[in-house]
Amino acid sequence: xxxxxxxxxxxxxxxxxxxxxxxxxxxxxxxxxxxxxxxxxxxxxxxxxxxxxxxxxxxxxxxxxxxxxxxxxxxxxxxxxxxxxxxxxxxxxxxxxxxxxxxxxxxxxxxxxxxxxxxxxxxxxxxxxxxxxxxxxxxxxxxxxxxxxxxxxxxxxxxxxxxxxxxxxxxxxxxxxxxxxxxxxxxxxxxxxxxxxxxxxxxxxxxxxxxxxxxxxxxxxxxxxxxxxxxxxxxxxxxxxxxxxxxxxxxxxxxxxxxxxxxxxxxxxxxx
Numbered sequence: 001x002x003x004x005x006x007x008x009x010x011x012x013x014x015x016x017x018x019x020x021x022x023x024x025x026x027x028x029x030x031x032x033x034x035x036x037x038x039x040x041x042x043x044x045x046x047x048x049x050x051x052x053x054x055x056x057x058x059x060x061x062x063x064x065x066x067x068x069x070x071x072x073x074x075x076x077x078x079x080x081x082x083x084x085x086x087x088x089x090x091x092x093x094x095x096x097x098x099x100x101x102x103x104x105x106x107x108x109x110x111x112x113x114x115x116x117x118x119x120x121x122x123x124x125x126x127x128x129x130x131x132x133x134x135x136x137x138x139x140x141x142x143x144x145x146x147x148x149x150x151x152x153x154x155x156x157x158x159x160x161x162x163x164x165x166x167x168x169x170x171x172x173x174x175x176x177x178x179x180x181x182x183x184x185x186x187x188x189x190x191x192x193x194x195x196x197x198x199x200x201x202x203x204x205x206x207x208x209x210x211x212x213x214x215x216x217x218x219x220x221x222x223x224x225x226x227x228x229x230x231x232x233x234x235x236x237x238x239x240x241x242x243x244x245x246x247x248x249x250x251x252x253x254x255x256x257x258x259x260x261x262x263x264x265x266x267x268x269x270x271x272x
Contacts, residue, residue, distance in 0.1 A: 021266040022206070023163065024187040025049070026180075029093035030100065030141075031056035031150040032079040032086045034227075035180055036093065040262035043209045043255045048149050048156040049185045051095050055114060056150035057127055060137015069148040077150065078127070080222035083134050087230035102126060114141055157252040158185040159217060160196065165249060168193035172243035173234060180227045181236065182219070182250055186261075191269055194244075196251045204267050208259025216248040223249070 026035040027049045041049050057078040058064055064072060080086055090103040098115035100123055101108055110126035112119030120141045127139045144150050151157065161184035170177050179187055188196075199213040223236035237247040 018190060018269060019266045020188050020190040020269045022186055022261065022263055023189050025261065025263055026183075026185055026187070027052040028183060029054055029095075030091060031074075031077055032083065033089060033091045033102075034087075035183065036091075038263075040207075040260055041185075042258070042260050043158075044258045045255050046156060047146055047255060048151065048158055050146070051093065052185060053144070053149040053151050054093075054146075055100070055141055055143050057131075057135075057139045058142045059135055059139060062136075062140075062142075064140075064142050066143060066145075069145055071148070071154045072150075074152050078131060078135060078139060080225050081220050083131065084225045084230050084232055085131065085134070087225050087227050089130075115143070153252060155254070157214065157254050158211065159250055160184060160186045160188060160213070160253050161250040162191050162193070162196045163187055163189045164191060164193040165196065169236075169239065169243070169249070173236075173239045175234065177234070177236070178227055181223045181225070181234075182217075183222075184250055186253075190266070195269065197248070199251065199269065203256060204253070204269075206267050207261035207265040209255060209261050210257040210259070211253040212256050214252045214254050216246075217250040217252060219247050219249050 025038040025041050027038060028035055029051050031053045058076060062076040074081065078086060088104060092101045098113040098119065100112060100114045102110040102123065110123045112122035114120050114123055123141050124139055131139060147156060149156055161179055161182050163179055166177055166179045197216055200215065202213055204211045204213065219237050219240060221237065224232045224234055226233045240247045240249060
């Protein structure tokens with residue numbers, strides 16, 4: 001297949017180009033828990049955003065060997081699709097110290113260096129009590145190597161959301177839709193609604209990195225959870241199906257060439 005590169009400097013493409021800009025970069029250090037916004041991210045080929053989905057809260061019945069990491073389905077872990085109470089928590093992870101802090105209603109309810117057994121146990125104690133009715137056995141905070149994050153996708157990728165597509169979905173829903181429902185790594189503006197679906201199998205020069213858009217992202221009931229209230233107040237997959245005949249929102253992108261991507265970086269994408 002002929003490679004079709006969208007170059008941010010030359011503006012080359014198949015048709016008239018427009019600038020698409022990164023407005024927000026997010027990582028989710030613990031699968032299912034809150035987002036952390038970044039000003040920039042250093043990307044490496046074949047990897048995702050550093051620290052993204054590095055940890056997950058595995059059910060006590062989940063078999064996971066950190067010395068032989070393998071991809072597991074999201075049902076192996078506590079996650080928003082089934083455990084909306086997770087959205088009521090705010091978390092912060094300091095990669096330099098390994099300390100994860102968990103807050104509820106503005107108060108710290110758990111804190112520990114989750115790179116150590118003692119620190120993990122402190123965090124696990126909280127979740128064992130907080131999620132007692134929803135977890136299969138005592139939850140374990142497990143850690144993945146950088147090349148095998150706890151993503152819903154079997155291969156390390158970045159998830160990308162076109163904010164114009166979310167705004168168009170609001171028209172169908174008849175209510176505001178917080179883009180954070182989609183838990184993306186890169187949030188973009190400047191492209192027409194749904195233009196991102198036309199980028200599949202194409203490459204994008206963004207900041208100092210090159211990404212290849214690989215697939216559309218099909219959405220599950222996790223997007224029904226309001227990240228601000230922890231309530232299931234919308235049926236997003238149903239709205240997508242009703243309005244567009246599919247349940248997709250956003251695209252996956254793999255890092256082809258490494259480099260730094262920052263908020264405000266842009267690329268030239270073909271117009272619709």
